Amino acid sequence: MSLISCENISLGYDGEEIVSGLSFAVNEGDYLCIVGENGAGKSTLMNTILGLRAPLSGNISFGDGLKKNEIGYLPQQTIVQRDFPASVYEIVLSGFQGRLGKKFFYSREMKETAKANMQRMHIEEFGERCYKELSGGQQQRVLLARALCATERVLLLDEPVAGLDPKVTAELYALIKELNETGITIIMVSHDIGAAVRYASHILHVGRKTFFGTVEDYKQSKLGKKFLAVYEDSEDSSDDESLKLLKAAAGSPDCKSGAKDGEA
Amino acid sequence: MGEYLDKLSYYLSFPFVRYALIVGTLIALCSSLLGVTLVLKRFSFIGDGLSHVAFGAMAIAGVMRLTNEMVVVMPVTVVTAILLLRTGQNTKIKGDAAIAMLSVGALAFGYMLMNIFPVSSNVSGDVCTTLFGSTSILTLNETEVWACIILSVIVVCIFVLFYNRIFAVTFDETFARAAGTRVGAMNLMIAVVIAVIIVLAMNLVGSLLISALVIFPALSAMRVFRSFKAVTIASAVLSVVCAVIGLLVAVLFGYPVGSTIVTVDVVAFIIFALIGRR
Numbered sequence: 001m002s003l004i005s006c007e008n009i010s011l012g013y014d015g016e017e018i019v020s021g022l023s024f025a026v027n028e029g030d031y032l033c034i035v036g037e038n039g040a041g042k043s044t045l046m047n048t049i050l051g052l053r054a055p056l057s058g059n060i061s062f063g064d065g066l067k068k069n070e071i072g073y074l075p076q077q078t079i080v081q082r083d084f085p086a087s088v089y090e091i092v093l094s095g096f097q098g099r100l101g102k103k104f105f106y107s108r109e110m111k112e113t114a115k116a117n118m119q120r121m122h123i124e125e126f127g128e129r130c131y132k133e134l135s136g137g138q139q140q141r142v143l144l145a146r147a148l149c150a151t152e153r154v155l156l157l158d159e160p161v162a163g164l165d166p167k168v169t170a171e172l173y174a175l176i177k178e179l180n181e182t183g184i185t186i187i188m189v190s191h192d193i194g195a196a197v198r199y200a201s202h203i204l205h206v207g208r209k210t211f212f213g214t215v216e217d218y219k220q221s222k223l224g225k226k227f228l229a230v231y232e233d234s235e236d237s238s239d240d241e242s243l244k245l246l247k248a249a250a251g252s253p254d255c256k257s258g259a260k261d262g263e264a
Numbered sequence: 265m266g267e268y269l270d271k272l273s274y275y276l277s278f279p280f281v282r283y284a285l286i287v288g289t290l291i292a293l294c295s296s297l298l299g300v301t302l303v304l305k306r307f308s309f310i311g312d313g314l315s316h317v318a319f320g321a322m323a324i325a326g327v328m329r330l331t332n333e334m335v336v337v338m339p340v341t342v343v344t345a346i347l348l349l350r351t352g353q354n355t356k357i358k359g360d361a362a363i364a365m366l367s368v369g370a371l372a373f374g375y376m377l378m379n380i381f382p383v384s385s386n387v388s389g390d391v392c393t394t395l396f397g398s399t400s401i402l403t404l405n406e407t408e409v410w411a412c413i414i415l416s417v418i419v420v421c422i423f424v425l426f427y428n429r430i431f432a433v434t435f436d437e438t439f440a441r442a443a444g445t446r447v448g449a450m451n452l453m454i455a456v457v458i459a460v461i462i463v464l465a466m467n468l469v470g471s472l473l474i475s476a477l478v479i480f481p482a483l484s485a486m487r488v489f490r491s492f493k494a495v496t497i498a499s500a501v502l503s504v505v506c507a508v509i510g511l512l513v514a515v516l517f518g519y520p521v522g523s524t525i526v527t528v529d530v531v532a533f534i535i536f537a538l539i540g541r542r
Contacts, residue, residue, distance in 0.1 A: 050442045073442040084304055084435055087491035097432045098443035104425045130490035150443050 002027050002063050003154060003185055004049065009058030011044045017056060018044060024204050024212040028064060031186045033196035035227070036206035042189045045206060046158055049187070066154065072147030074157040077139070082132060088142050089127045092118055095149025114149055121145040121175065137168035141175070155179065157188040173199055193231045268516060275515055283409045284402050284521070288507045290416035291468045292477065294461050296503030297423045299482030300495055301434045301454060310348055310455070312475045313363035314462050317344045319471040320370030322394050327381040334411065338463050345459035349451055396470040396522050404467065415464055419457055430454065431492050468507070469522030480529035481506070487540030506532050
């Protein structure tokens with residue numbers, strides 16, 4: 001039985017369909033990347049998996065005893081958090097909120113686990129530091145540690161590398177891969193198709209055409225070839241400033257960081 | 265100095281001065297607790313809107329010649345808080361507009377009522393008292409003091425018990441929702457508690473100055489402290505200290521209570537902002 005399986009679901013707002021006939025399954029230990037153009041319905045799909053939004057039609061089921069609140073979520077950052085006075089430890093500990101049940105306070109065991117998760121993410125030395133003073137990469141690691149407190153099974157990551165520089169991006173990907181290797185299932189929404197095919201085991205391409213399968217199959221598929229070609233183009237011509245800016249303007253994936261380098 | 269101490273101990277021998285100190289301390293404590301959440305959730309305008317609604321309700325209660333105005337003011341304010349939160353959830357701009365509409369509407373309606381059905385010969389004095397709380401804190405009777413103590417204890421208990429959830433909902437609503445925290449229920453609870461605090465605080469500083477009591481201690485503490493717990497504790501302590509200083513100064517020199525307290529809060533904010541810059 002799969003951990004999460006979606007059968008023929010369609011998604012959308014206010015009765016208007018964005019995606020239809022989507023079927024996929026996530027098994028224990030998988031590393032699934034959800035890719036697709038802006039507005040293709042990636043975030044909507046994510047909210048549906050989290051149970052925050054019901055699909056217009058179709059069925060989502062959780063297997064292997066996975067409960068709804070056993071999905072660790074790494075949302076995109078909000079404006080509130082930029083001036084929020086909270087220590088790293090307080091934020092990591094708040095990952096346990098779903099397990100409070102009827103209790104009001106976190107147990108000693110939860111506090112120990114929170115500290116252990118901070119070590120895993122190499123942020124233990126920031127414990128008392130204020131979240132807003134950390135760099136973007138460090139902040140993401142704090143939120144990852146918090147997600148780990150919520151679950152040991154499935155992590156759902158919403159564009160975790162958005163706005164990070166290439167070095168920090170690579171570090172974060174390595175960290176996520178490490179977690180995946182310890183048996184944690186990863187589901188990631190990403191614009192970074194290059195990293196998706198490098199790290200993930202499965203790809204779900206959402207859009208007018210959809211694809212679900214292993215990375216190898218995706219690379220062979222027509223849709224994958226087309227999507228990857230755009231990406232490789234931008235990789236090959238990384239010296240050509242004007243082309244890069246052109247691509248960035250066209251909004252093709254992976255050009256965001258390239259354009260930034262061009263300006264610097 | 266000794267002269268002032270003598271004067272102070274003389275004043276403190278009056279029960280109404282002691283009541284004012286007790287109630288002032290409690291209200292300052294309660295209002296500061298949710299300040300951080302209010303500021304960070306961009307809810308501060310809700311507090312402001314609610315205080316104007318409370319003014320309108322106060323006018324209605326006055327016209328109805330009720331001896332205990334709380335009976336009208338409390339339910340009206342709580343219901344408004346719930347309604348405002350409901351509209352605010354869908355779209356932000358719509359919520360903002362709704363609050364602005366409601367607050368100026370209530371202000372105008374309240375002032376009109378007070379003029380059409382004057383309770384005393386001094387209408388502008390009544391209005392001034394309700395808006396700036398000039399003397400009402402010094403005219404509390406024993407029942408009102410007890411009501412205030414009980415409500416304050418409830419507010420503090422709710423805050424302590426739900427501290428972790430309030431933090432979670434304030435910091436990251438999306439994550440909280442995904443983790444299964446009942447965000448809607450928490451927001452509702454926060455709104456109701458705010459309404460209760462505002463009605464309580466009307467006695468101390470009057471409806472126009474309530475926002476200051478809620479927001480200043482939190483903003484001051486945020487200049488200096490870096491964790492949610494430290495900011496919360498600091499703003500509670502700061503708020504109580506400012507309220508006590510303000511009350512004593514007001515009583516000693518015969519200044520209006522509400523504006524003196526808020527002035528002390530402002531001074532404290534400037535000091536904290538200077539400390540925070542270093």
